[in-house]
Amino acid sequence: MSxxxxxxxxxxxxxxxxxxxxxxxxxxSPYVGRFFLLRIDDRHAGRAxxxxxxxxxxxxxxxxxxxxxxxxxxxxxxxGLRALxxxxxxxxxxxxEFQQGMAARxxxxxxxxxxxxxxxxxxxxxxxxxxxxxxxAPDAERLQKALEHERAALQETPGVEIIWQQEVHQLPGGRxxxxxxxxxxxxxxxxxxxxxxxxxAPLKAxxxxxxxxxxxxxxxPMPQPEVLGRNGTYLAVRKLHTKVAAxxxxxxSNSSSPEEEGLLGAKMVGxxxxxxxxxxxxxxxxxxxxxxxxxxxAFGYKENDDRGLKCPAGAHIRRINPRDAxxxxxxxxxxxxxxxxxxxxPLPEGVLEDDGADRxxxxxxxxxxxxxxxxxxxxxxxxxxxxxxxxxxxxPVAGHHDGTxxxxxxxxxxxxxxxxxxxxxxxxxxxxxxxxxxxxxxWLSELKG
Amino acid sequence: MTTEQGTTQSGQPKxxxxxxxxxxxxxxxxxxxxxxxxxxxxxxxxxSSEENEPASRAALQEIGTLHDARHVIFDSDTRYLFASVxxxxxxxxxxxxxxxxxxxxxxxxxxxxxxxxxIKDPTVKDWVAAHxxxxxxxxxxxxxxxxxxxxxxxxxxxAFQEVLDTSEFxxxxxxxxxxxxxxxxAFQKLLDQAQG
Numbered sequence: 088m089s090x091x092x093x094x095x096x097x098x099x100x101x102x103x104x105x106x107x108x109x110x111x112x113x114x115x116s117p118y119v120g121r122f123f124l125l126r127i128d129d130r131h132a133g134r135a136x137x138x139x140x141x142x143x144x145x146x147x148x149x150x151x152x153x154x155x156x157x158x159x160x161x162x163x164x165x166x167g168l169r170a171l172x173x174x175x176x177x178x179x180x181x182x183x184e185f186q187q188g189m190a191a192r193x194x195x196x197x198x199x200x201x202x203x204x205x206x207x208x209x210x211x212x213x214x215x216x217x218x219x220x221x222x223x224a225p226d227a228e229r230l231q232k233a234l235e236h237e238r239a240a241l242q243e244t245p246g247v248e249i250i251w252q253q254e255v256h257q258l259p260g261g262r263x264x265x266x267x268x269x270x271x272x273x274x275x276x277x278x279x280x281x282x283x284x285x286x287x288a289p290l291k292a293x294x295x296x297x298x299x300x301x302x303x304x305x306x307x308p309m310p311q312p313e314v315l316g317r318n319g320t321y322l323a324v325r326k327l328h329t330k331v332a333a334x335x336x337x338x339x340s341n342s343s344s345p346e347e348e349g350l351l352g353a354k355m356v357g358x359x360x361x362x363x364x365x366x367x368x369x370x371x372x373x374x375x376x377x378x379x380x381x382x383x384x385a386f387g388y389k390e391n392d393d394r395g396l397k398c399p400a401g402a403h404i405r406r407i408n409p410r411d412a413x414x415x416x417x418x419x420x421x422x423x424x425x426x427x428x429x430x431x432x433p434l435p436e437g438v439l440e441d442d443g444a445d446r447x448x449x450x451x452x453x454x455x456x457x458x459x460x461x462x463x464x465x466x467x468x469x470x471x472x473x474x475x476x477x478x479x480x481x482x483p484v485a486g487h488h489d490g491t492x493x494x495x496x497x498x499x500x501x502x503x504x505x506x507x508x509x510x511x512x513x514x515x516x517x518x519x520x521x522x523x524x525x526x527x528x529x530w531l532s533e534l535k536g
Numbered sequence: 537m538t539t540e541q542g543t544t545q546s547g548q549p550k551x552x553x554x555x556x557x558x559x560x561x562x563x564x565x566x567x568x569x570x571x572x573x574x575x576x577x578x579x580x581x582x583x584s585s586e587e588n589e590p591a592s593r594a595a596l597q598e599i600g601t602l603h604d605a606r607h608v609i610f611d612s613d614t615r616y617l618f619a620s621v622x623x624x625x626x627x628x629x630x631x632x633x634x635x636x637x638x639x640x641x642x643x644x645x646x647x648x649x650x651x652x653x654x655i656k657d658p659t660v661k662d663w664v665a666a667h668x669x670x671x672x673x674x675x676x677x678x679x680x681x682x683x684x685x686x687x688x689x690x691x692x693x694x695a696f697q698e699v700l701d702t703s704e705f706x707x708x709x710x711x712x713x714x715x716x717x718x719x720x721x722a723f724q725k726l727l728d729q730a731q732g
Contacts, residue, residue: 303631305658415600415684416632459631466628473601473623476684478558 099299101278101292104147105318105524109160109221110296110453111279112148114270114426117257119230120223122324122449123237124210124251124518127217130172130534132246137161137171138532139243140220143236146525148280157224157233161528162322162520164188167217172534173315180311181521184457185321188212189517195462197470197487202514208326210250211516218247219324219520221451223428253326255428255449264329264433264446265352265484265511268362268377272384272408274422283384287410290422296320297455302419307455310521315531318524323452323461325517331434332441334511339439341505354496355483355505357402364404369397388412395497400475403484406468415474416467423460424453447512457519485512551627552670557679559603562626564618565669566649573613576648580607583641595637601629601683602638607645616649618642623682627661634660700730 103111127133145158163171165186169178184192190204190212198204204212220237224230241247263269275282275289278299282289293301297309298317309316334352342348349372353359359368361377366386368376376382389411392398398405400412407425409418431446454460467473470487472480481487483494483505492508523531554561568576583592584607596602605620633639634655643655649667653659678686699705708714717723 303634303658304656308658416629417635420631420635463628467624473558473682473684476688478682478685 099278099292101276101296101299102318102524103279105526106146106296106320107160107522107525107528108145108147108156108158109162109223110320110522111276111424112156112158113273114223114428115156115225116261116270118223118225118255118428119227119257120221120255120428121230121234122253122255123218123220123249124216125218125220126210126215126248126250127167127170127246128248129246130170132244133167133171133217134532134534136218136240136244136247137528139240140237141525141528141532143233143240144525144528157222157229159233159237160219160221160223160522162219162221162324162522163531164216164219164518164520166214168521168531170217171531172536173531177311177315180309180316182308182457184462185519185521189323189325189519192462196465197481198514198517199487200489201510202487207514207516208251211326211518215250216518219322219518253430253449255430258429258433262360263427263448264331264429264431265334265356266360267352267356267358268360269427271358271362271380272404272425274424283380284387284410285385286387290419293455294419294422294460295424295453295455301455302417312530315523315527317526319527320453320455320522321457321461322520322522323450323457323517324520325450325452326430326515327447327450328445328513328515329447330441330509330511330513331446332439333509335434335439337509337511351505354399354402355494357398357404365398365402366392386410395475396499399494399496401472401477401480401483401494401496403482406472406475406482407464407485409468409475412475420459421463421468422454423464426451426453445515447515453522481508483508486510551625551665552668553626554671554674556674556676558623558682559621559676559679560623560625561671561674562618562620562622563669563671564616564664564667566616566618566646566652566667568609568614568616569648569650572648573609576616576645577609579641579645579648580609583645591637595641598636599633599638603683618646621676623684626664630661630664696726696729 127136140159140161143159144161165178165181165188168181178186189196190207193199193204210216222230222233222237224233241249258264261268271283273283275287276292276295277289278292291301292299293307297307297319299306301307338348338352342351349359353365353372358364359372359377361372361374362383363373363377364383364386366388367382387410388398388405393413395405405412408422411418427448427450429448432444434442434444434446452461469482469485472478477495480493480495483492486492488508488510490507490509494505494508496503496505553563582588601623603621603623605618608617608619609615610617639655646652646655651663653663681689709718718727
């Protein structure tokens with residue numbers, strides 16, 4: 088029984104031990120991990136596989152320190168639920184965007200051009216993707232141990248096949264391929280745990296877990312029967328290739344000194360490479376601030392930076408989490424848990440030419456409402472700018488640009504406007520998955536017929 | 537620019553309503569609950585009155601995407617029409633909308649319509665979709681401008697006009713030191729607007 092099981096927010100007690108650890112467990116640092124996609128060729132085999140995975144699938148928040156444990160997460164696509172023989176009326180109770188799958192939502196999500204599902208790495212976006220398994224651990228040894236059970240379960244289960252896998256690992260210095268520290272911001276959740284921003288009140292549990300009231304005061308729409316839906320949530324999983332050479336070239340050709348180059352990158356990201364937020368350190372990087380978990384996410388925008396003179400309203404981290412800034416809409420209805428993990432080799436420092444290597448991140452976005460969380464954030468906050476008063480401008484880092492993108496960087500006396508932004512991120516694939524509770528995994532493994 | 541059937545912004549079934557550029561039209565037709573026309577009229581009057589104007593403007597500021605809205609009671613107090621134009625797709629922001637002052641106002645008015653479940657009810661999207669009547673035609677003079685841009689343009693023009701009213705600006709135009717700036721095509725465009 089985890090310590091957190093006894094905690095509860097005002098009026099809500101979260102059944103934390105029934106929730107897969109992968110939903111709420113912060114990423115360790117450092118980390119190694121592996122993503123698998125599986126195809127279920129036989130529903131009986133699929134159910135048996137889930138049954139065999141159950142003992143290795145942890146619930147709750149097993150340790151206070153995320154760097155200690157290793158854990159395995161099991162998720163299913165809509166096609167996967169169908170392949171397991173989930174009754175039709177139950178399938179029909181899932182939200183439409185989940186039923187359609189991420190590839191079908193491409194236009195709405197800005198996955199067009201080189202990010203078009205037609206260009207995706209197979210098997211992403213095909214009906215073959217049924218199950219996703221994620222294993223994350225602080226080191227290779229613990230990862231291998233965590234994966235032993237999965238390996239054994241697979242060997243005992245013909246009829247379920249691994250069709251894709253991807254190794255992920257922390258890059259040197261805990262940075263993304265673009266060179267910025269990530270994994271800093273994590274929302275607080277009532278009844279689960281506190282977040283990394285002390286200025287943000289914890290969100291209602293129903294924003295992240297099915298079966299509890301959400302920020303609208305309602306229960307999130309929940310797939311039926313109750314045992315299947317309750318304590319589950321949704322994942323949007325994306326393989327995002329990063330064009331690191333193009334990023335460096337853009338910074339270089341739009342700056343006249345290394346200092347300017349550093350500031351320009353920070354203005355686009357909203358943080359310095361160390362993780363220090365521009366709002367707290369507007370003019371230079373601050374390694375100590377970036378590394379301090381008590382300070383590096385402890386800020387809002389409204390009081391000292393509503394105009395964005397320090398951190399532009401269009402900067403990546405301010406778009407995807409506007410905090411208390413003045414925007415169109417209500418930020419608390421569009422929060423999400425983000426878990427980015429890097430794949431591929433880093434591009435050596437100073438290199439400006441593309442070496443052809445595939446590198447980037449596997450992004451996992453977790454929430455109980457795919458439509459007003461992941462999809463809203465991607466379409467309204469990343470692919471448009473009307474919510475911050477810059478209609479038509481996109482996220483300078485994560486947005487899908489065609490080489491004509493712009494970004495307004497507020498400054499005195501006159502704002503700077505970045506021109507001719509290309510895409511620095513390409514979607515290589517993605518899937519919407521349902522992350523069932525442990526009870527639901529058992530229910531699925533015991534389906535009859 | 538062509539007028540298009542509104543594309544859905546969520547996984548929900550396709551919504552009615554016409555879109556032009558960044559704007560969409562949104563028309564609701566509903567039956568008034570028997571005997572509730574007076575209550576509805578009072579709720580509309582309360583938010584539309586002169587005294588309520590400052591609060592109403594503040595509420596619109598809070599929304600930031602609503603171009604206009606009107607309420608009509610017709611057919612001998614039996615039916616109600618709500619017509620508006622706004623940026624984007626209505627269901628994208630409906631949960632956000634429910635948390636605002638305008639959301640609360642509409643809730644009071646719409647509660648007099650048959651079957652309205654309440655603006656914070658999770659089934660409200662279905663009620664709205666069922667009572668939405670798509671326009672046959674929709675025209676707007678500024679299809680590329682969102683409310684946010686119109687406000688920004690208005691602020692920029694007011695500031696520009698104030699600059700034109702200063703004698704210092706006239707003097708700066710006559711100052712040979714500024715000749716290079718004045719000669720740029722971009723500044724010429726500004727001066728073109730300055731002529732009146």
